[in-house]
Amino acid sequence: MDLPFVVATLTRRGLLTPGRPVRIVSQLNALRTWGWSLAGELRQAAARDPGRPAIIDEDGIELTYQDLLERAERTARSMRARHGLQPGDRIGVLCRNHHGLIETIVAATLLGVDAVLVNTGLSAAQLRTVAEEQQLRLLVHDDEFAERVLTLPADLPRLDERAREELVAGALPGELRPPERDGRIIVLTSGTTGTPKGARRPTPHGFGPLVSIIDRIPLHVRDRVMIAAPIFHTWGFAALQVCFALRATIVLHRRFDPAATLAALAAHQCDALFAVPVMVQRLMEVPAPDPRPSLKAVAVSGSALPGGLAPKFMDVYGDVLYNLYGSTEVSWASIAGPDELRQAPTTAGRPPHGTRVQILDDDGRPVPQGRVGRIFVGNEMLFEGYTSGASRESRDGLLDTGDLGRLNADGLLFVDGRADDMIVSGGENVFPSEVEDLLAGLPQVREAAVIGVPDPEYGQRLAAFLALHPGETLDSDAVREYVRRYLARFSVPRDVVYVKYLPRNATGKVLTRELRRYVS
Missing domain, CATH: 3.40.50.12780 (ANL, N-terminal domain)
Structure with missing residues (x-):
C-alpha cells in the first residue's frame, strides 16, 4: 500500500x-x-x-x-x-x-x-x-x-x-x-x-x-461506536480491531434488541454502528425514535443484504449505510457505500485500496464482464489456513471465497451466492439469491429464503420459505405466478412453505439444513 x-x-x-x-x-x-x-x-x-x-x-x-x-x-x-x-x-x-x-x-x-x-x-x-x-x-x-x-x-x-x-x-x-x-x-x-x-x-x-x-x-479517532455484530464473528472482531486503532468508545449489549439498540445509540450519542444485515432489517420493524440517532455510518457484513433493504433504511436514517462483503478466509473483498447502494441495492460494491477481486471460471481463467464465475480475492489479511491443516484453492495470490458472482460494466461486484448453493434443475443453473431478492420485495414478506431440494424428475427443485409480517397472508399459487412473471420458468419454486421465522445462526445466516426438514 x-x-x-x-x-x-x-x-x-x-x-x-x-x-x-x-x-x-x-x-x-x-x-x-x-x-x-x-x-x-x-x-x-x-x-x-x-x-x-x-x-x-x-x-x-x-x-x-x-x-x-x-x-x-x-x-x-x-x-x-x-x-x-x-x-x-x-x-x-x-x-x-x-x-x-x-x-x-x-x-x-x-x-x-x-x-x-x-x-x-x-x-x-x-x-x-x-x-x-x-x-x-x-x-x-x-x-x-x-x-x-x-x-x-x-x-x-x-x-x-x-x-x-x-x-x-x-x-x-x-x-x-x-x-x-x-x-x-x-x-x-x-x-x-x-x-x-x-x-x-x-x-x-x-x-x-x-x-x-x-x-x-x-x-x-475517538468516535463512539456500538458493536452489535457478535465479536466472535469475523466482522464483529474486525470492528473491535478498528475501534482500538481509533481509540473509540465501544458500546456493547450482550443480545441484540432493536428498540434497546436505538435507545443506546441515542443515549451514548454514537457515531457508528457495526451490525449484520438482519439487525438492520429488525431496526426497520420498530418505530424510528424522534430525534433519530445522528449516525455517520452503519456498517454491515456477515450475510447477504436483502434486496430493497438498503434504500428503505437510508430513507429513514439517511445515507449512512455501508455494506462490506468478505469472509472468514479473505477478510474483506469489497465495500458498497450509500451512493452505490442507491444505484444498485444488492451490490457488494468495489474492492477497497490494496485489494484485488477477479471472477474466474473453473479453469482459473477470467470470465467476460457480466458473466457469473468464482470470486477470488487477494489482500494482506488472507487467512493462514484452517486449524485442521486444510486451506482453500488459490490462484496467483488470490484465494477462492467459495462464492459465485459477477462484475458489471461499472466495476460493481454482485454476489450470486455460495458455489455449493447453486442448483441444477432440469439441466438449468439456478441461483436461489435471485429468487430470494424478488420474493423479499413483496410487501407481505418479512423475510425469504430459497434453497434447492432433491427432486426425482429434475434432480433438484426450488423450495421457497416465507416468513410474513403479522396479520398478512399469501397464496402459494400467487407466489409462483409472481416469480414466473419476472424470472425464467426454472426459477419458479415448486414448494412454498410458510414459517414463523427463518432459522438463523448468531451472525444472521440462514441455517439451510434446518429448512430442509420442512420439505420431503
Whole structure:
C-alpha cells in the first residue's frame, strides 16, 4: 500500500492529529514492542488516551483504556499462574459482547496464546467437537452457557463469570513481556451446514488493513461506536480491531434488541454502528425514535443484504449505510457505500485500496464482464489456513471465497451466492439469491429464503420459505405466478412453505439444513 495514500487517509480520519509528545512516544513504543496484535492495539490506545472511555456495557460498567489494559494484564497473569498457559496453547472463549470477552481475548494475546472465538449458537455436541479438535486448554464462558458446557471433558478447566472476575481480583504482581510468538485469533466458520472449522486469522503488520476500511467507511479517532455484530464473528472482531486503532468508545449489549439498540445509540450519542444485515432489517420493524440517532455510518457484513433493504433504511436514517462483503478466509473483498447502494441495492460494491477481486471460471481463467464465475480475492489479511491443516484453492495470490458472482460494466461486484448453493434443475443453473431478492420485495414478506431440494424428475427443485409480517397472508399459487412473471420458468419454486421465522445462526445466516426438514 503506497505511503502517500496511507498518510492522507490517516490524516483525514484524525490519526495523525498532534498530541502530548510523551504520550505519542509511548504510543509508538507500544506498537514497536507489541506489534499490531490486539494486545499491541490496546496498549497504544491506553498510552495515547488512558482516561478515555473504552467500553460501556449495558449493565452500566464503564472502563477507560487504562482500566481495560490493567484488567486484561491481571487476567493474563492469573491464567498463566493458575492454569500454566504457555505461548501456542489454545483457550476457548464462549461469550457474548461484553467487557469480559474483550479482556479475555486481549489476555490471551498478551501471553501468545491462541483464542478460539466460539459461536454462542453451537449445540452442546458441536461445542464438544470444537473443544476436542482445537485441543483447548481452558474454556472461558458466560454463566448462561453453564448447562451447555457440562458435556465437555471433565479435565478441561472452565471459568464462568465469577471465576473470571476472581482471576482479575487475585492476580499476583509481575511483568508481562512480549511473547515469543503472537497469539492467533481463531474464528470459527459459520457452520451452517455442519460442524464449523477453525480459521487462523493473521496479525496485521501495519496500518494497511485499517486504512483499507476507514478510507471507505467514515470512521474517526475517538468516535463512539456500538458493536452489535457478535465479536466472535469475523466482522464483529474486525470492528473491535478498528475501534482500538481509533481509540473509540465501544458500546456493547450482550443480545441484540432493536428498540434497546436505538435507545443506546441515542443515549451514548454514537457515531457508528457495526451490525449484520438482519439487525438492520429488525431496526426497520420498530418505530424510528424522534430525534433519530445522528449516525455517520452503519456498517454491515456477515450475510447477504436483502434486496430493497438498503434504500428503505437510508430513507429513514439517511445515507449512512455501508455494506462490506468478505469472509472468514479473505477478510474483506469489497465495500458498497450509500451512493452505490442507491444505484444498485444488492451490490457488494468495489474492492477497497490494496485489494484485488477477479471472477474466474473453473479453469482459473477470467470470465467476460457480466458473466457469473468464482470470486477470488487477494489482500494482506488472507487467512493462514484452517486449524485442521486444510486451506482453500488459490490462484496467483488470490484465494477462492467459495462464492459465485459477477462484475458489471461499472466495476460493481454482485454476489450470486455460495458455489455449493447453486442448483441444477432440469439441466438449468439456478441461483436461489435471485429468487430470494424478488420474493423479499413483496410487501407481505418479512423475510425469504430459497434453497434447492432433491427432486426425482429434475434432480433438484426450488423450495421457497416465507416468513410474513403479522396479520398478512399469501397464496402459494400467487407466489409462483409472481416469480414466473419476472424470472425464467426454472426459477419458479415448486414448494412454498410458510414459517414463523427463518432459522438463523448468531451472525444472521440462514441455517439451510434446518429448512430442509420442512420439505420431503
